[in-house]
Amino acid sequence: MSVLQFIIANYKQVLFLTWEHIYMVGLSLIIATALGVPLGIIITKHEELAKRVINGANVIMTVPSIALFGLMLPVLAIIGHGLGKVPAVIALVLYSQLPIIRNTYVAIKNVPPSIRDAGKGMGMNKWELLREVEIPIAVPVIIAGLRTAAVMNIGIAAIAAYVGAGGLGVYIQQGIDRVYPEMIISGAVLVSLFAIIVDGAMALVERIVTPTGLKVQKRLVQ
Amino acid sequence: MITYDHVTKIFGEGANAVTALEDITLTIEKGETVVFLGPSGCGKTTILRLTNRLESITRGNIFVNGKNIREQDEVKLRQQMGYVIQDIGLFPNKTIADNIGVVPRLLGWSKERITKRVDELLTMCRLDPDVFRSRYPAELSGGQQQRIGVARGLAADPEILLMDEPFGAIDPINREQIQDEFLKLQEKLQKTIAFVSHDIHEAIKMGDKIALFEQGRLVQYASPAFMLTHPKNKYVADFVGADRALKVLGIIFVRDVFNPCPENIVQGLATAKETLAFIEKEDINYAIVIDDDKPVGYVTPKILKYEQSPVRDLVKAFPDHVRKRTSARDVLSFMLMHDILTLCVVDDNGNFAGTVSYNDIQKKIRETYTGEMKKDKGDRL
Numbered sequence: 001m002s003v004l005q006f007i008i009a010n011y012k013q014v015l016f017l018t019w020e021h022i023y024m025v026g027l028s029l030i031i032a033t034a035l036g037v038p039l040g041i042i043i044t045k046h047e048e049l050a051k052r053v054i055n056g057a058n059v060i061m062t063v064p065s066i067a068l069f070g071l072m073l074p075v076l077a078i079i080g081h082g083l084g085k086v087p088a089v090i091a092l093v094l095y096s097q098l099p100i101i102r103n104t105y106v107a108i109k110n111v112p113p114s115i116r117d118a119g120k121g122m123g124m125n126k127w128e129l130l131r132e133v134e135i136p137i138a139v140p141v142i143i144a145g146l147r148t149a150a151v152m153n154i155g156i157a158a159i160a161a162y163v164g165a166g167g168l169g170v171y172i173q174q175g176i177d178r179v180y181p182e183m184i185i186s187g188a189v190l191v192s193l194f195a196i197i198v199d200g201a202m203a204l205v206e207r208i209v210t211p212t213g214l215k216v217q218k219r220l221v222q
Numbered sequence: 223m224i225t226y227d228h229v230t231k232i233f234g235e236g237a238n239a240v241t242a243l244e245d246i247t248l249t250i251e252k253g254e255t256v257v258f259l260g261p262s263g264c265g266k267t268t269i270l271r272l273t274n275r276l277e278s279i280t281r282g283n284i285f286v287n288g289k290n291i292r293e294q295d296e297v298k299l300r301q302q303m304g305y306v307i308q309d310i311g312l313f314p315n316k317t318i319a320d321n322i323g324v325v326p327r328l329l330g331w332s333k334e335r336i337t338k339r340v341d342e343l344l345t346m347c348r349l350d351p352d353v354f355r356s357r358y359p360a361e362l363s364g365g366q367q368q369r370i371g372v373a374r375g376l377a378a379d380p381e382i383l384l385m386d387e388p389f390g391a392i393d394p395i396n397r398e399q400i401q402d403e404f405l406k407l408q409e410k411l412q413k414t415i416a417f418v419s420h421d422i423h424e425a426i427k428m429g430d431k432i433a434l435f436e437q438g439r440l441v442q443y444a445s446p447a448f449m450l451t452h453p454k455n456k457y458v459a460d461f462v463g464a465d466r467a468l469k470v471l472g473i474i475f476v477r478d479v480f481n482p483c484p485e486n487i488v489q490g491l492a493t494a495k496e497t498l499a500f501i502e503k504e505d506i507n508y509a510i511v512i513d514d515d516k517p518v519g520y521v522t523p524k525i526l527k528y529e530q531s532p533v534r535d536l537v538k539a540f541p542d543h544v545r546k547r548t549s550a551r552d553v554l555s556f557m558l559m560h561d562i563l564t565l566c567v568v569d570d571n572g573n574f575a576g577t578v579s580y581n582d583i584q585k586k587i588r589e590t591y592t593g594e595m596k597k598d599k600g601d602r603l
Contacts (some may be wrong), residue, residue, distance in 0.1 A: 080440035118311025121274055121384075122374070123301030132324075135525050136315040217360035 003189065006182040014190065021167035021194060024085060024157045028092030029150055036097050037142060040104025041130065051103060057098035065091060065156045069163045088157060088165035095156055096149035103145025107138030140210045147202035154195040158187070168194065223414060224250040224273060224382065231268055231281035233437075242268045243437045245282070250431075252381075255408065255415040257429035259422065259461075264435040266418045270384050273416060274300045286382065301325055304375030304413075308387040310367050312359035317342075318370055319355045325378040343373040346407065365396040372404065376411070383415045389424070393453065401427060422462055426450070426473055434458055446473050451591045470590060471551035471583075476544055479586045480567045482576040487512055490534030494526040498534050501526075511537045515573045517566040543568040546575065550583045 004064075007014055042048035063071070068091050073082045081087065111134050119129045161169030171187025174180070207215075231243040243265040250256045257599075258266035271277040273284060275296040284291045291299055312321050322343055323336045331339070341351040347369040359367055366553060376382055389397045390403075401424065406417070419425050425432045426446040433443045442454040448468040450473075453459035463469065486506045488497050490513030501509055502522055508522045511533050519537025529536055541560040544553050544567055557563060557580055564579040 063290075107315070112309070112311070114307060114309030114311040115313060116311075117276070117304065117309075118307055119313070119324075121276055121300055121305035121307070123297050123299075123328055124324070125297050128328065133313050186404065213313075213315045213317070213358035216358045217314050220360050 002182045003185045006186050007190075014186070017166065017168050017170055018103075018190065018194065020165075021154070022192070024088050024092060024160065024165060024167055025150060025153045025198075028089045028096060028153055028157075029146065030098035031089070032091070032093045032100055033146060033150060035093070036100030036145075037104050039097075040101040040142075041108060041135075043101070043105055043124075044108040054098075054102055054105065057101050059096045062100045065159050066162065068094070069160070072164070074180055083164040085165050087163050088160035089168075091160065092153045092156060096153060099145045099148040099152070100142075101145075103148075104138065104142050107141035107145075108134050110141075111137050136211050137214065140206055140214065143202065143206040143209055147199065147206065149196050150202055151199050154191060154198060158191050223252045223285075223287055224416060226269070227283045227285065229269070229272060229279065230280050231265070231286060232280045235293060239583060241270070241438050246440050248440060248443050250414055251414060253412040253415050254430045255413075255417055255428055256431045256433055257417045257425040258433050258435060259419055259425045259429075259433040260435035261420060261461075263437070265438040266420075266435050267386055269435075270386050270416055270418050273384055274303050274305060277523060279354055289499055292483075300326055301378065302382070304377075304383040304385075306371050306383065306385045306388040308350040309388040310391070312370060312374070312461040314359050315411055317356050317358060318362070321359065322368060322372060322374045322377050324388040325380075328450055329378055331378075339377060341534060343376060346376075347373050347442060348403070365392050365400060368392055369403075370398075370399060376413075381414060383388050383413045386418045386454035387420070388417070390419075404428075422469075423472075426469055434461060447590055465585070466537065468551070472549050474586055474590070475546065476548045476549040476550070476553060476567055476578050477546035477548065479582040480546065480576045480578040480581060484510065484577045486510055488521075488533055489513070490518060491532050494521075494531065494533055494536060498523060498526045509533075510577065512574050517543060517568065517574045542576060543572075545569070550586070553578060554580070555585060 039053060060068075069087055072087045076082045076087050076090075106186045115133060115137070116129065119133050123130065148165060149159050156170035157165070158172060159166050161167055168187050168191045171183050171190070173187075175182075175184030175187060226246050226248050229243060229246045230241070233240045233242055235542075238314065244267060246265075248256075250333050258269055260266050268277060272279050273286075274290070275291060279292065286294075286299070286303075316324075319337070319340045322340045325337060326336045336460065340355065344351040344354055349366060350368060353586075354362070354366075354370075359370070363371065368391065373386060375385070392400060405428065417428055419428070427445055431443060431445055432449050434441045436457055442449055442458050444452070447470060449458065450462055452468045453462055453466070459466070464576050485504060486501075486509045488500060488509045488511055490511055492500075497509055503505075508520045510520050513534045517540065518534055519539040521533050521537055525536055525538065526533070542556070542565075544556065544565050546567060546569070553565065556565065564577055566574060567576045567578055569575045
């Protein structure tokens with residue numbers, strides 16, 4: 001169990017790198033949510049925008065992460081942040097946009113028209129309809145989008161070690177450079193473990209924020 | 223009161239323009255239920271959605287209680303009208319109480335007032351508040367959900383109700399029942415109702431008047447009885463059906479035709495001899511025997527001959543009695559079944575209230591076909 005020995009021997013650094021990883025993923029997720037959820041909601045009211053926004057997010061998603069870092073380097077170098085956490089967080093925010101925007105858009109769009117019609121017909125304004133009906137019904141699917149984004153970002157953040165962003169990817173990158181298998185495997189296992197834990201935690205969040213009425217509905221349909 | 227004044231609705235523009243409604247003018251009086259009837263695509267739902275501005279009017283005006291709806295805030299306008307739709311549209315994330323309380327909450331009612339109102343409405347819909355208050359829509363049957371839909375529409379006690387095939391999604395047996403419940407409710411509430419339906423039976427049953435549409439045009443606007451007896455053209459005649467004379471029977475009730483003081487009545491204690499004399503004097507075929515205000519049966523001269531006892535011991539009983547709210551349709555069906563041409567009408571306590579005969583009904587139908595022509599001319603279009 002040399003991997004375990006490696007982790008125990010370097011536990012201080014392990015904790016620090018883990019913290020860096022959490023920081024990058026957490027910060028990017030907060031920013032991505034603040035951007036993506038409102039954008040996803042806005043485009044449900046503007047169909048012509050919806051296609052463009054979602055296509056745009058799709059294009060970003062198709063760019064390989066390592067290539068994206070390369071592309072951002074000269075641009076961010078102008079403000080002195082070509083390497084480090086800044087390009088990493090920007091990349092993570094960009095990659096998160098597709099699952100977050102798409103899930104928000106689809107979730108709101110899928111609110112049955114009869115429910116929207118009833119709300120409107122009873123005299124709810126757009127904002128009340130959104131707050132009291134559309135968002136509560138859409139929230140499980142929106143959280144599912146965040147969950148996808150979070151798990152994906154943990155993987156991409158590991159690659160960000162190549163632009164000096166730190167995080168658990170450092171072990172994988174340096175381990176490869178130094179041909180140090182224990183180090184590589186420690187990094188890989190820790191990143192995977194982190195991803196699994198976050199996935200589980202997000203699943204829990206999903207369950208907690210789902211309105212009781214929807215849970216009842218789901219249970220009865222099954 | 224809702225007034226539609228030369229209302230036209232065109233969807234789309236230019237070559238794609240579709241005229242959904244063309245020059246509709248009609249008035250729904252206060253406390254009246256008007257059914258917008260017609261096949262799908264005739265514009266009946268559109269006119270309802272114009273009323274609460276879910277769709278915008280292309281030309282013409284709609285006045286609600288004399289105020290032009292174009293000049294009112296659309297959200298405020300909708301809050302003062304109840305809205306009930308076929309798909310119900312209950313909010314799955316809210317409890318039944320919160321669903322019913324939507325409009326009161328939008329109007330800023332206090333919590334206690336909303337709670338009280340919710341319980342009141344649940345009771346009115348014959349759903350136990352303690353059981354249903356905190357349930358979710360998914361836990362209710364279709365019929366129960368539809369009742370909640372109606373309760374939600376009534377929550378803020380609006381003067382006007384817009385109902386778009388409100389009972390369309392329910393199975394026929396439950397539908398009949400909910401329709402009956404709603405009619406009873408409406409008798410008390412006296413709302414002004416615009417009611418969309420594609421079902422002629424429902425229209426006859428629910429409507430004080432029927433507005434029949436065909437491809438965006440109003441073909442005939444009249445009371446159900448008038449429309450059944452005087453269809454304006456072949457389209458109306460076809461729509462109301464070849465059996466329209468029978469349908470008329472469904473809207474004539476015993477209270478409209480019965481004879482409250484028939485002459486062939488004898489008291490139970492009268493002797494057979496007296497009764498026989500009475501029958502001969504009045505030149506009738508039989509006498510109805512009343513005892514302690516209740517009809518006990520009838521006697522004919524054949525029965526009475528050579529008898530001594532009071533007539534109440536000699537009677538032939540009626541198979542059953544009818545009530546004032548029984549429809550002529552049910553009465554006739556009963557007469558056919560039991561081979562009898564006269565029945566007694568009783569009140570809720572079983573006390574004698576009069577008689578109804580086949581001739582009474584026939585006379586009324588004849589009147590409906592001829593007399594109403596003059597009487598209804600006033601509100602015909």
